[in-house]
Amino acid sequence: MSSFEADPEVGLSAPAVMELLEGAPVALGGPRGFAVTRTLPHRQRRMVGAWCFLDAYGPQDLAGSDGMRVGPHPHTGLQTVTWLIAGEVLHRDSLGHVQEIRPGQLNLMTAGRGISHSEQTPRDHTPVLEGVQLWVALPHAVRDMPPEFAHHDDLPVVTRPGLAATVIMGTFAGATSPARCHTPLVGADLTLAPSAEATVPLDPAFEYAVLALDGAPVIDGATLKPGPLLYLGSGRAEVDVTTGSPSRLLLLGGEPFDERLVMWWNFVARDHDEIVQMRADWADRTPRFGEVRGYDGPPLPAPPMPISRLVPRGRVR
Structure with missing residues (x-):
């Protein structure tokens, strides 16, 4: 982690907080799997809201490759949020949904007590794939809810001087996404014109982070390029963004999430023993996670459990 101030944990809620969280390369499905850059959880900051x-x-140019191909795998205690910049992804889940997602559309899967799904590039597809996959932790009160799936292809768009914002989750600048949230949060895709000088409205009760999807926008004096996640802290009513070339940002925010979590593989739980049971239920193919039908490949096996017990952690490691 690098930081724009000497001690980013001092005055965590002050507007001056800015932390640059460098991403880690990860191959989905094994060493030869689909390559992604992971910025959350980070070794220093596990959550934003x-x-x-x-x-x-x-x-990614898909010529000569299978593109994304992630076999059936389980989830618990979270929502998956799929958002594409370019290309297509075909979703199948154990509730029986088969849904192709395209740019500007939201796939929202709520795992609750347990669900499984697969993700892959469809047979007929455009030549380039780009996007983000996010998880939202479910609070204790609903973490064992029945699983759900929703597809939203008509999301609100807010225009302000210098920018247009698609509201993916929550409320931004007075517009609210139809997606179901279980904690106060926001996710928005911001498109900025060349040579823009825009003021992005924020909720001082939320903590925020931004990811550059395209271009090199300047945020409060810091130039952000695609790759790292810029954490902005809380206590801000707005943030200034300027551009030279056209730019695109993913804005994430929410009320600080104070529950301590255990995150391991595809599971979000509250203690080690819950993870052990979740892993066993997937390995034993119990009814908990159901069955994904129509994917032409095997389900992903769960990795071995670590030797030491998993410890619940807060949003800052």
């Missing part, structure tokens, strides 16, 4: 996981991928 209830947002607990962020993978960014592409732009």
Whole structure:
């Protein structure tokens, strides 16, 4: 982690907080799998609001490759949020949904007590794939709810001087996404014109982070390029963004999530023993996670459990 101030944990709620969280390369499905850059959870900051996981991928030229191909795998205690910049992804889940997602559309899967799904590039597809995969941690009161799936292809768009914002989750600048949230949060895709000088409205009760999807926008004096996640802290009513070339940002925010979590593989739980049971239920193919039908490949096996017990952790490691 690098930081724009000497001690980013001092005055955590002050507007001056800015932390640059460098991403880690990860191959989904094994060493030869689909390459992504993971910025949440980070070794120093695990969450932004209830947002607990962020993978960014592409732009990837799909010529001569199978593109994304992630076999059936389980989830618990979270919502998956799929957002594309370019290309298509075909979703199948154990509730029986088969849904192709395209740019500007939201796939929202709520795992609750347990669900499984697969993700892959469809047979007929455009040449480039780019997008983000996010998780939202479910609070204790609903973490064992029945699983759900929703697809939203008509999301609100807010225009302000210098920018247009698609509201993916929560409320931004007075516009609210139809997606179901279980904690106060926001996710928005901001498109900025060249040579823009825009003021982005924020909620001082939320903590925020931004990811550059395209261009090199300047945020409060810091130039951000695609790759790292810029954490902005809380206590801000707005943030200034300027651009030279056209730019695109993913804005994430939410009320600080104070529950301590255990995150391991595809599971979000509250203690080690819950993870052990979740892993066993997947390995034993119990009814908990159901069955994904139509994917032409095997389900992903769960990795071995670590030797030491998993410890619940807060949003800052």
